[in-house]
Amino acid sequence: MGSKTPHREGARLDRVPLPVEAARIGATGWQLARTGVRVVGSAFSKGSLQQKVIKQVPKAFSDLGPTYVKLGQIIASSPGAFGEPLSREFRSLLDRVPPADKDEVHRLLREELGGDPADLFATFDDEPFASASIAQVHYATLHSGEEVVVKIQRPGIRRRVAADLQILKRGAQIAELAKLGQRLSAQDVVADFADNLAEELDFRLEAQSMDAWVAHMHASPLGQNIRVAQVYWDLTSERVLTMERIEGIRIDDAAAIRKAGFDGEELVKALLFSVFEGGLKHGLFHGDLHAGNLHVDKDGKIVFFDFGIMGRIDPRTRWLLRELVYALLVSKDHAAAGRIVVMMGAVGTVKPEGQAAKDLEAFTTPLTMKSLGDLSYAEIGKQLSALADAYDVKLPRELVLIGKQFLYVERYMKLLAPRWQMMSDPQLKGYFANFMVDISRDHKNAEE
Helix, strand or coil: CCCCCCCCCCCCCCCCCHHHHHHHHHHHHHHHHHHHHHHHHCCCCCCCHHHHHHHHHHHHHHHHCHHHHHHHHHHHCCHHHHCHHHHHHHCCCCCCCCCCCHHHHHHHHHHHHCCCHHHHCCEECCCCCEECCCEEEEEEECCCCCEEEEEEECCCHHHHHHHHHHHHHHHHHHHCCCHHHHHCCHHHHHHHHHHHHHHHCCHHHHHHHHHHHHHHHHCCHHHCCEEECCECHHHCCCCEEEEECCCCEECCCHHHHHHCCCCHHHHHHHHHHHHHHHHHHHCEEECCCCHHHEEECCCCCEEECCCCCEEECCHHHHHHHHHHHHHHHHCCCHHHHHHHHHHHCEECCCCCHHHHHHHHHHHHHHHHCCCHHHCCHHHHHHHHHHHHHHHCEECCHHHHHHHHHHHHHHHHHHHHCCCCCHHHCHHHHHHHHHHHHHHHHHHHHHHC
C-alpha cells in the first residue's frame, strides 16, 4: 500500500453562495428564538438572568449543529477566556449524533476513492462503531487481509460548516463594537476557530500530522513506547481516512493495565515526553489527550488516536518559552520572566516592573524549591490563572491548550504511577538536563 507522506498543505473552506448562507441565518435565528423562549419560560425560577441564559446556551449550541458543538467544546476547555460558569455548562455538551444514511456514505466513498465499499474493501461494516458531528468511523478489512478503521466525513458537512463560519465572522465583527467583544478579541477567536475547523475537515492534514508527529517521537529512545496507527494513503483523501485497526486498554483503566503486566511509570514517562518534545522542541503536539484517545496495545506501547486537534507553537513562542524556563529556573531573574510573559500575550493591566517581579517571585519560589515530580500541574494552573487575572493577561490559545495536556498527564500519573518521582528517573533527568544545557549554551553564545 502507498505509504509516502504527502507534503503538508494549508486548509481552507470555500465561501458558500448567499442563498445557502441566508438559509443558515434563518435556521440560526430560529434556534436562538427558541432559546429566548426557554429563558423567558424560566423567568420565575431561582437565579439571575445571566445564570438562566448561561444554562440555556449549551442546548442552543447543540441544536445549531456541528460548528457550534465544536465552538462549545473550545469554550468548555477555556475557562480563563470565557469564565468558569459558562465553561462549566459547556462541559456537558456531547458530540454524538445518529449515523449518516448508508447510501450517502457509499456515494461519498465512490466520489473520494472511486469505488463502492465492496470493491475497495474485502469487508466493510455499514454500521459505524462511532458517530460524531463531523465524522463517523467504520470497521473494514483490506483485500490483503489487514483489519482497518475507516473515518468518513459526514456528507454535506463542509458546506454547512462554511455557512456557519461566515455567520460567526459577521457576528464577531458586530460583537467587537462592544467592550466585551473587544476584550475577548472576538474576530481573532473566530478566525482561529475557522482555521482549525478547516484543518479538521481535511483528513489528509490529519494523516500528515500523524506521520510527522510520530517521526519526531521515534527520534528519541524516550519515544519508543509511543505508537500511531499506520495510514493507508491509497485509501485516504480529503474526506476519508483509512488506518490500521489497533486494539488496546484505555489509559485510565489502571487495573487492567496492571493486570496485563505493563509498567505504569514507563507509560507516564512516554506521555510526558510526548508533550515536552512535541510542544516545546518541535512545535507540534497532540491537542486532546483524553482517555478515549490513548490506549495501551498488547506490547505495552501507548497508541495515540484522533489527530484532528493538533497544537502548533510557532518558533517565536517556543523561543520565548525557553527564555522563560531559563529566567525562572537558571538565572532566577523574575523581572525578565515578567517581560517574557508580557511578550507572550496581551496584557491589560500594566504594573511597575518592580511589583511585577515581586508577584512572579512569589509565584515561582515554591516551584523552584520542589522537584518537578512533586509539582501539581493543577495547582500551577490555578496560580497561573490568578496571576493572569491580576494582570489581565490573555495568553495564546496554543499555550492554554498545551497546559490542558499537562493536566491530563498529571491525572494519568496519579492513576498509573502515584509514587513515581519524575526527576529521579535517570532518562527524564538526563532529558531535562540536556534541555537546560541547550538553553544555557544559547545564552552563552549570545553573550560572546
